Amino acid sequence: MIEMYLLEQLLAFSQCGTLSAASEKLHVSQPALSHSMQKLEELMGVPLFERTKNRIALNENGKLTADCAAKILEQEREMIERVRLLDQSRRTITLGACAPVPVADLVPILSRVYSGMTIASEIRNSDEELLAGLEKNQYQILVLHEKPEGEELYFEAYREEHLMLQLPENHPLSAKEQLYLQEIDGQNLLLYTKIGFWYELCRQKLPNAHFLMMNEFDAFGEVAGAGAFPSFVTEAAAGGELPEGRKAIPILDEEANVTYYCVCAKKDKKRFEPLYQELRRFEKHSDR
Structure with missing residues (x-):
């Protein structure tokens, strides 16, 4: 040997x-x-x-x-x-998510329902990375923004998220009631980098935009709420509240209006049924 x-x-x-x-x-x-x-x-x-x-x-x-x-x-x-x-998965539930909002949704539920487990989470920029991690036991639960395929997977849609452009009320685009991303291309935009697939979407759909990148959330919030640059927000992240003097305009592109799917290996469906029961309290979609 x-x-x-x-x-x-x-x-x-x-x-x-x-x-x-x-x-x-x-x-x-x-x-x-x-x-x-x-x-x-x-x-x-x-x-x-x-x-x-x-x-x-x-x-x-x-x-x-x-x-x-x-x-x-x-x-x-x-x-x-x-x-x-x-071995780690027996003691830790790791959530892999494509965006920040699903992490905010699921981590408190997981902590409550699986009180004896350590709960960890990671945000990735692509569904493909997350699915690869599930296959390798890196994650036990995923949230994807596209409906997954595969006989070995179980998933349910549990909520939507819609992208909006937040900007000062005196901005030239503020008269618009809705926008397509191509109308924003070429603008100066403030962009928070740790937003998973939303980051890739903005970079791909706005190749001519001039981005001011920020990776500190608190600092981003301060600048986005008071600065002259437009930035992106969603109705889920904003919680229905905007800083004074700001307006949020819905983005109409199909890619900017997503449904989230909570995914696990089909063999783990029974283990995570309590989680899915909690998530069914969100807006109803077609389940699988």
């Missing part, structure tokens, strides 16, 4: 190109590394290196072995990560 450290050392040699560089990277002596490579050759039963007086290099056998070693080591890392995440 080939020990993993031998594959790690072979891969390091393949990447570094010389024994001296590989030994420095691995923090082992050059003679010890040379001995390991000889041992690996003996275990493989074929030569892996071309040796000259002053040089050692991988031959075709060695190159193929190094490629296979990289895959084996990656599989080992993935196995360890998945097992650790599975």
Whole structure:
């Protein structure tokens, strides 16, 4: 049986190109590394290196072995990560969400319904990232902004969120009662960066806008409430209240008006049924 450290050392040699560089990277002596490579050759039963007086290099056998070693080591890392995440999931419920509002919705419910568990949450910019995390046990519950596909998934729609442009009442666009994003493209806009998929949507749909990026929420709120730049808000995030002298104009684009779907693995449906019962108190949609 080939020990993993031998594959790690072979891969390091393949990447570094010389024994001296590989030994420095691995923090082992050059003679010890040379001995390991000889041992690996003996275990493989074929030569892996071309040796000259002053040089050692991988031959075709060695190159193929190094490629296979990289895959084996990656599989080992993935196995360890998945097992650790599975163990962690027994003690921690991690919510992966595509936007901040679902986090504000679900974390208090999860904390109340699953009082003996640690509740953690992360916001990601794409549904694809979140679904990949669910598959790897990185998350146990997701909130997506597009209806997911897959026989192994269970989901229910539980609420909507609608994007609006918040701006001073004396702004040239304030006379509008509704807007499309293309009418805003080219404007100077204030944008909070930690808003999940909303951030990607704004950047993609407004390629000519001039954004003032902010990543501190409190500072963003102060500037958005009193500054001259328009910014984005939703009815859910605003809670029906706007700073004095500001107006919020609905955005009509289909992508700016979303339905959120609470998703879990179908095998975990029974475990999270209490959560879904709580979420059904939100505006009703078609369930699955």
